[in-house]
Amino acid sequence: MDILEKLTILTEGAKYDAACTSSGAQRPGQKGLGNTLKAGCCHSFSADGRCISLLKVLQTNYCVYDCKYCVNRVSNEVVRAAFTPAELAELTIQFYRRNYIEGLFLSSGVHINPDHTMEQMIKTIELLRYSYNFGGYIHAKTIPGAAPELVQRLGLAADRLSVNIELPSEASLKLLAPHKSKQAILKPMAQIRDGQSENKQDLIKYRHAPHFAAAGQATQMIIGATPESDYQIMKLAFGLYKQYALKRVFYSAYIPAVEDNLLPACDTKPPLLREHRLYQADFLLRQYKFTVDEIISEQTPNFNPYLDPKCNWAINNMQYFPVDVNKACLEELLRVPGIGPVSARRIITSRRHSKLGLPELKRLGVVLKRARYFILAADLPVGLKSDKESALKALLDPTIHSLGVEQLTLFDTTQGEWALPPAVTIDGLGLTATN
């Protein structure tokens, strides 16, 4: 089998993985080839609009496990292939030299057993690091059940490690991924966390101690294959961030790849809008200092499809508004719809020199269409006497159009209760609500 064919098969098997970021590690170029950038770098965007940063492939798609949702499961008939470590290392280098990629994202099916699989991956990565002196980004997936020594070796050569949590609950995991136990997933996560904190102390003691997964660890879970609510998912994500010091949790809308009566039917559309809301909520937790219970509750356990979580919070907490842009602190500004982290910081810098009115805010990048219902400014001293309806109209999320109305239909039938803002007539906005 030639390389082109292998590349096709092993990309096909890896493409559903959500993570492709190359962020979190800053390493200047050294004697070899390559460097990494703290902010990461997108090299291209595929037809689905996702960033291509890393060469995202499997070492092999041979697999002895039988995860129900996965194209590579042992019981599925697909063409199988495997890269030799030398082939994959050379391909990575040649792509990197041409600036196609920022580095390698290596994952794998479980060939023979977890240890054997990890050894192949380690060979590839060690070839890159120690023979080619490759200084670019490497993200590797650890294989659940592999020996701790192997996880350690992988972590010393890679920038980021991840262990996929796969599904949002233990029950679902038992049902759909019978070979993977919660234990086998959480153990390496804890090992990576501890390895990193030990490594930090070593680095203080010995300046040249090797780095262990310097860009931290991440995980991902599949959304929409199993019945968990957004509330359960957010609680889990928040717990993971806290307990395992994760850098990122990725959410991956389930795309039916196999027929199985435990799974949604094959013609089910992937819940892209729901995935989008989860990322927005995740961002609010990490960057805006919201807590899970502020943005979602057990009573309304799913996000409102029409409003992004921040707007949804604002409209239900009008007692905190209006906020005076010439006085409010950073945290207060961040909670105003239409003001993001960048414009909030700009407001704080520029208001020291002169009072800000609406034209100034506009030039600072504030989305006035949304923000004006929630703020006081130099030329808006009492705030807009607005009815909830016009505020709601302004806040309606335009992405619901681009992600398609089918998305909403799917939402309505499979998700729990969410309060549709009563004053908005959905018909008038060109949308059809189904319930």
Added chain:
Amino acid sequence: MALADIIKQTSDKGYLYDGGLAGFFCCVYESVYQRELPYGIYAKYSHEPCLLPLKHIYTDISKAGKVRASIPKKISARALQMVENVFLSCLEERELALLRFLLLGYSEGSNITKQWGRAEIAPLLAAERHLWGECHLLQGFVRFSDHQGVLIAVISPKNYVLPYIAGHFINRYSSENFMIYDKTHQAALIYHDRRQDIIPVQDIEFPALAAEEEEYRELWKCFYHTVAIEERANPRCRMTHMPKRYWENMTEMHDLL
């Protein structure tokens, strides 16, 4: 007349200069000492003949040096940085906008660069961000081809990005030899035997591609198309993140143009 008053009245003169930063500083010198605001400042290479009178501003290094030194002294170091960045950006009539900015700055001092909401300042900051944004995109979108061991890339940016992206690529490919050719501005960044230079160039013809190079291009295109998830197709989102004007120089996008 106070400096701040100069901008209140446009004179009937335009300035013509050599297009370089030193030349622009000499335009500032002229404006300040003549107490006049030109209706336009034009670089020689880009200027189209017009009927209104034009003053030739000759580049005098000592005058330029004086103006340059005055900016951090009378305004701030950040102001000088802004001037240098915006000058290399693609903002229309940037020379005139920068002259107005400097005249305001000379009379108001260092606060001027922090008033991000002011009508005279916001467009300059936006131009600066546009320049940085394009540099950021190009760090990813530049595509090299291997020509007998030398890596060669072509770009057609709106802003003059070479000085800003040079450091990144030299850091990344420190042991390679490479060239990035900017078609828009007819300039090239050359990195050879660990020495770097940005030089003016005319149109370049590149030799035919070696078989190995063709092979890697095919592999890359194959990866690009395979990694997309059909069920999530979203061409509009792709276009927002990767505007079409970059596609001509990107190996994987050629076939889609």
